[in-house]
Amino acid sequence: MPISMLHCLQYNSFKGLYQVVAVKRLDTTGVQGEKEFLVEVLMLSLLRHSNLVNMIGYCAEGDQRLLVYEYMALGSLESHLHDVSPDEEPLDWNTRMMIACGAAKGLNYLHHEAKPSVIYRDLKSSNILLDEGFHPKLSDFGLAKFGPTGEQSYVATRVMGTQGYCAPEYATSGKLTIRSDIYSFGVVLLELITGRRAYDDNGGPEKHLVEWARPMFRDKRSFPRLVDPRLKGNYPGSYLSNTIELAAMCLREEPHQRPSAGHIVEALEFLSSKQYTPKVSNTVNSAGMESVESPKETSVILPQESERERAVAEAKLWGETWRQRRQSEQSSPEGSK
Structure with a gap:
């Protein structure tokens, strides 16, 4: 499934600070792309562990499918x-x-x-x-x-x-x-x-x-x-x-x-x-x-x-x-x- 990654600043209203996050934009052309987006949202909503990446939020509005993750500074x-x-x-x-x-x-x-x-x-x-x-x-x-x-x-x-x-x-x-x-x-x-x-x-x-x-x-x-x-x-x-x-x-x-x-x-x-x-x-x-x-x-x-x-x-x-x-x-x- 084609994806693109970008980094941006998010304002944390609880702490009053900006934080760097990673945003993954998914190409949902076709049924498989939509399915993988839903599976990832479901899994990361249920799973919590220090060795799993943390999902901060997501967007499913119109044809936009975005996943917002914690920023991993050193890459892959x-x-x-x-x-x-x-x-x-x-x-x-x-x-x-x-x-x-x-x-x-x-x-x-x-x-x-x-x-x-x-x-x-x-x-x-x-x-x-x-x-x-x-x-x-x-x-x-x-x-x-x-x-x-x-x-x-x-x-x-x-x-x-x-x-x-x-x-x-x-x-x-x-x-x-x-x-x-x-x-x-x-x-x-x-x-x-x-x-x-x-x-x-x-x-x-x-x-x-x-x-x-x-x-x-x-x-x-x-x-x-x-x-x-x-x-x-x-x-x-x-x-x-x-x-x-x-x-x-x-x-x-x-x-x-x-x-x-x-x-x-x-x-x-x-x-x-x-x-x-x-x-x-x-x-x-x-x-x-x-x-x-x-x-x-x-x-x-x-x-x-x-x-x-x-x-x-x-x-x-x-x-x-x-x-x-x-x-x-x-x-x-x-x-x-």
């Missing part, structure tokens, strides 16, 4: 990943993990806290908007659907969405579930890791991000090849495998094998808490992973042996936790859907 995640000029600094690793965690929290709210549950259906980097401090918020709910009710395990609907983000089972059957959103989130997480577009017409045989990355999921020695080269090695090698494995879980072909949004939030809260602090010099071994002398992501300096023991313990805990959750999910009614 897409622009910060894919439209960065050579003289600009790319998003650092810590910021990328913080954005991923916030987006996952918004998705978890839609899936498990909103009543009724909501399937987003259009999760992509251009729909993740960034406020001051790179605080992420999901936006554009024109394609959203309420989740299945009663005995139903899916919502049957016409296939909509953006190339590169659409879950394979939804693309082929039109059967939409919350696990379809998880696949799309996996694509966004992979964008954050790699700095590549989900789909690039100019990418030749590598135009599909997931198809390019999937063979490398099988070999941890290939993981450094997945990382955005603009980071120049400034990422925590000891937690890179956890992050890539999480993306791979979200992108599993079988929907019921993908983690829930809640489990993704828990994993990303853990990963985003491991702040990477680069040092003056890096030492990289032949496989591209950090050596013992390379930068550590912990903010507390510990003796080398203690640091190694703690890393081993955390890795074991990570693996045990995910195994238990996968077994629990597969034995639960939801896991069998």
Whole structure:
């Protein structure tokens, strides 16, 4: 649906102040445009969360269809990943993990806290908007659907969405579930890791991000090849495998094998808490992973042996936790859907 965005000042009579807002003008030519406008107004009137964009108001007078949102000062995640000029600094690793965690929290709210549950259906980097401090918020709910009710395990609907983000089972059957959103989130997480577009017409045989990355999921020695080269090695090698494995879980072909949004939030809260602090010099071994002398992501300096023991313990805990959750999910009614 064609849209145009503009920014303007709104007078807040309660505070006696002007505030900058974003106004989205929708082209409602045809039935689909009108439907998406109504869906977005309905969804944003019902939903409230710190990781969802806030709708301030709307206009549906004559042929005008306007949505008024809070102004998101830093624009979209897409622009910060894919439209960065050579003289600009790319998003650092810590910021990328913080954005991923916030987006996952918004998705978890839609899936498990909103009543009724909501399937987003259009999760992509251009729909993740960034406020001051790179605080992420999901936006554009024109394609959203309420989740299945009663005995139903899916919502049957016409296939909509953006190339590169659409879950394979939804693309082929039109059967939409919350696990379809998880696949799309996996694509966004992979964008954050790699700095590549989900789909690039100019990418030749590598135009599909997931198809390019999937063979490398099988070999941890290939993981450094997945990382955005603009980071120049400034990422925590000891937690890179956890992050890539999480993306791979979200992108599993079988929907019921993908983690829930809640489990993704828990994993990303853990990963985003491991702040990477680069040092003056890096030492990289032949496989591209950090050596013992390379930068550590912990903010507390510990003796080398203690640091190694703690890393081993955390890795074991990570693996045990995910195994238990996968077994629990597969034995639960939801896991069998």
